[in-house]
Amino acid sequence: MPLFIVAIGIILLLILITGFKLNTFVSLIIVSFVVSLALGMPMEKVVTSIEAGLGGTLGHIALIFGLGAMLGRLIADAGGAQRIAMTLINKFGEKRIQWAVVVASFIVGIALFFEVGLVLLIPIVFSIAKELRASILHLGIPMAAALLATHSFLPPHPGPTVIAGEYGADIGLVLLYGIIVAIPTVIIAGPLYTKMAKKIVPDAFKKTGNIASLGEQKTFKLNETPGFGISVLTAMFPVLLMSISTILDMIQKSVGFEDDTTIEIIRLIGNPSSAMLISLILAFYTMGIARNTPIKEVMNSCTSSIAAIGMMLLIIGGGGAFKQVLIDGGVGDYVAELFKGTSMSPIILAWVVAALLRISLGSATVAAISTAGLVIPMLSQYDANLALVTLATGAGSAICSHVNDAGFWMIKEYFGLSMKETFSTWTILSTITSIAGLGFILLLDASLTISIMLIISISLVAMYFSIFNQPFKQSKDKSDVLDV
Incomplete structure (x- = not known):
């Protein structure tokens, strides 16, 4: 019965969002009220539960999310x-242009949220494709794969950041494992899948796309931009700080040395919130003061970045409210009881639940947060690696992007694709990202050392087939020339 009520709640959420076109945050709050009452929660506890879920979720993520948005906007x-x-x-040169796009998108994707990275990189991809007389999709698929993987697996993106907090996972460990999982996943879903997509929908690779809706994009001459090294350092700085702290903890657990002031300072610096704050301060200098940019202009960039994520924060909070209702209403305990004594891994369960919610709801972030409400009560039954459960939830929430996902329509419109072509490229790409990600997560769960070696080997083999099996060639077909 509880699962039936949850299913009705999800259907109601779909109707409110897609049928009545209600705001997603408002829809989540309405459904949270309806589901909590249907589950038989005492009326005096309904509002308390919703407030606790919303506040608890935002209390953990708001600082990281807000500082991360500012950092990304300053770099852009x-x-x-x-x-x-x-x-x-x-x-990289013309022959390896796909790999240049992959690496650039991966680095940019760590610092920028998916939609922002997409809007920022698409004009660059279009201009490069035009110059090389190449298909925009030849470069667009690897770009989208890298952005989706960083969005699904790597903090400070909202999904993995929130879920790590809900599960009690070490966010630094999530980041390290996430990078290990994301790299081969991007190779498979990006350059390798591009080859297959060309055979499935060859006409899609002749499309010229349309980015007129993006408006006039701010462009720079290279001599007007910060140096490459300082740009990469600024974008990757939070990753470096969190990684150092996490590696220190791993060494301490294996060696067994005691804490001292130095270690405590490193831990403080490597805390996600501290790391983001320090990185933002660095960006104030590298992306602003060092370039003689007035501090007022730097602060304007920060302000505009927060304005852009305001609604996203509320939606995340709404997802947290729905999650808390599922927990307080006993749904999580009910699911835990159903699976009690079974051998199903919590990693697989988290992936399945997140995948079903993603397909139903469209929003990867809402799907991931809602999954926590069903999975958290189960975790006490298993000696699970919480970082890997976090990544599995992220992988599940990436699957099968289709018509109820804003990303689907962004890809369709910007690349000028038909519905069939969008399903055959973007939807399959997102599904490959999800399934491949789960596969690598399960490998890590089986044996960390062996898995890392296998993942490196798989990545190298995939790179070989992608790079050397079919080198990039300039198109001689007039239909491939872009008009942007």
């Missing part, structure tokens, strides 16, 4: 993201 507004992309493209 200073031209740092463009410098990273163009430098890598120039270094």
